[in-house]
Amino acid sequence: MAHPPLTPARTTPIAAPAVSALQRRTLTVLLVSQVLSGAGLAAGVTVAGLLAKEMLHNTSLSGLPIALLTAGSAGAAVVIGRVSQRFGRRPGLAAGYLTGALGGAGVVVAAVLGSPALLFLALFLYGSGTTSNLQARYAGADLAAPRQRARATSTVIVATTAGGIAGPLLAAPAGHLAAALHLPELTGLFLLSTVAFTLAALTLLVWLRPDPLVLARTLPAASDEGAPPDSPSRPAPGLLVGVVVLVLSQLVMVAVMTMTPIHMHAHGFGTAASGLVIALHTGSMYLPSPLTGRLVDRFGATAMSVVTAGTLLAAGVVAALAPGHSFTLIALALVLLGIGWNFGLVTGTAIVTDSTPLATRAKVQGLVDVAVAVAGAVGGLASGMVAATTSYPILAALCGAIAFVAAPAAIVAARKSSARS
Template sequence: MTSTTSAGTTAHISDPAQAQHRILRVLVASQVLSGAGLAAGVTVGALLAQDMLGSTSLAGLPSALFTAGSALAAVAVGRISQSRGRRPGLATGYLIGAVGSAGVIVSAVLDNPVLLFIALFVYGAGTATNLQARYAGADLAAPGHRARAVSTVLVATTLGGVAGPNLAAPTGTFAETLGIPNLAGPFILSGAAYALAALVLAVWLRPDPLLLARAVAQAKEADAAAANPTDDSAHTSEGRRGVVLGALVMILTQLVMVAIMTMTPVHMHDHGHGTAASGLVIAIHIGAMYLPSPLTGWLVDHYGRMKVAAASGITLLAAGVLAAIAPGDSVALLALALALLGLGWNFGLVSGTAIITDTVPLATRAKTQGLVDVSIAVAGATGGMASGIMVAATSYPVLALTGGVLSLALLPAVAATAYRR
């Protein structure tokens, strides 16, 4: 295939496999940048709100605003990608995130909480775009390598995610030299990182993976239809089941992960641990969320999507049980529980993404993926809000155990889908 099929698909790369290697390199570069932008801003968002308001009562609002902005942006990025390709969709999402970062800086200079909250909502677009980039890695991947392509993009986020928080102090000092409040400093890094990620994608993500994948698929379908015209109603039905299962896997894992993760630092604080101990546990958790991605991708491609999705539910159950029975003074056991929690989430995200990519037609893939990511964002917000209410009404062990048991709902869903095949 050498002709240009749509804007953004170039003719000089005729081999999809060759194009895939280039696309993954560009996506990895953009994810390293965007990971720094995401982590740097999230690190101080709550502290900035608390400092500006002089109260902790609304310090949790930034997280809710990130999530709300992320949900709305997931729809927008998905629709732009659907109509024009991954390159304009992802680049636009990161540019909006950069604008949100600039808005946070301006609000800090003006000491304007209303502007801060609006800017944080806009900043959430970077979160959604960072997550949706994983789909671009799978567009041109061969069916047996899709999960590994997704995992390559995911693990790149870790590099920037580790660097971002560690640059909070120096960027704060730099901000002060410019007459900007210290806590707004990390948003200078966020804005620059998101803008650079957008630039990398806009300039180098060529050919556009989604548009080229469509062109290749259309050519194959035309040849297949000419050779053996068939009714595709069964394929459509299977695609619907795949979307439901893939979405369920990612929604449940996000709900359980966020609920337990959110309340673990609070649980540790109640047992006399300082921020250093809880920070270590969360750092181990985040590492377990992303660093195993290459191994997870290989497992999904080698052993199948369904088996790893089932393993996600079992791993989350183990995490919930261990968190529930771990003594409150045992940092080691809580760290192990949170590591299992991150690993279970990783199993669910990679396998769920592969299931969605396998079963959704290219004609509607980007839009469907955007809507699925909205559901994931809503699940995360629900888990975060419900976790505090549940712990207040019962206890952290009850929350952890409930989350673990809830994750077992994946097993009958996976078994039913596997049986129908």
């Protein structure tokens, strides 16, 4: 028997100023949880591939941890989306963070025992934390006015910057801590992730009240009729375009990012250097968010989808042409990669949110993020194989080219379909 979505007992309409105050409170709580969980993301992107290479003694499988992590993200996206649809954002996001914390602890145990099987299972669970971090952006838009959804989404995304930059930079100190505890040095960041994800979950459970999605269902239906269909504030060229933009951005970013630390180590760079590059990359993934949100609200999603494709192409070209010994050019490529991913995330999220009704929004958003996570899994798994059989430059150039061709093609197809309709 199907259960109706849980809603609070409130029946009296809430005044607009009160909704605005609640939206500000919601964003504040989400900002705190995003800073914490951003630090928790560091282990997966910085040392997971290196840890797998050390345990498996096989470079071609270095992309497997990211593939497992993102596969776990895909499964978690379905569960978090359904829990959020039924009970609200708070329990859904918190459950994802706690599962991610369990996965981080499992990685440490797997490394101590030297068990690849346990490592793979733990990485799969760890992916739940990354899903909650990503889906929190939807919670930021639940109470936002239609013309401000992209900016609200970007506000939540940018909060990940602090933790996302600090996490990779703590790779060396965390490694020293792990060694002092007689643990493998590469597990240090996973210890940090376990603590960070747990604190993020507690922050939401204690302070994200009232739940923004549950409250939004009690409000008068938000009307978008004030904006003409073709205006920048109502971009939504179609749900499919939003999915394509999100999927391509994730696939390209994960594929190139996964192999960059390994590429750098092969050319003599140490963990500190690769950690700095990943920190710059992570910062560029989140820091431009306020500007990106304003650009989407101002110029529309179609224009920003094209900008996304062009930026990802530029990242691929720079990475492909950068000499292996050039820290500066490799860092530049990863910064461009992060910016392109940010453009795609904010743009795609705005399209998806605008294209789905509130009654089914959380469930659809969860399914969309499944596609995003699967794309990341494919990118992570394929990146090691492509780089091993060809080279890192060819991998980077191929990823950039795919993004540049596919995103505009989706827009053209959507416009033709709309014209026929």
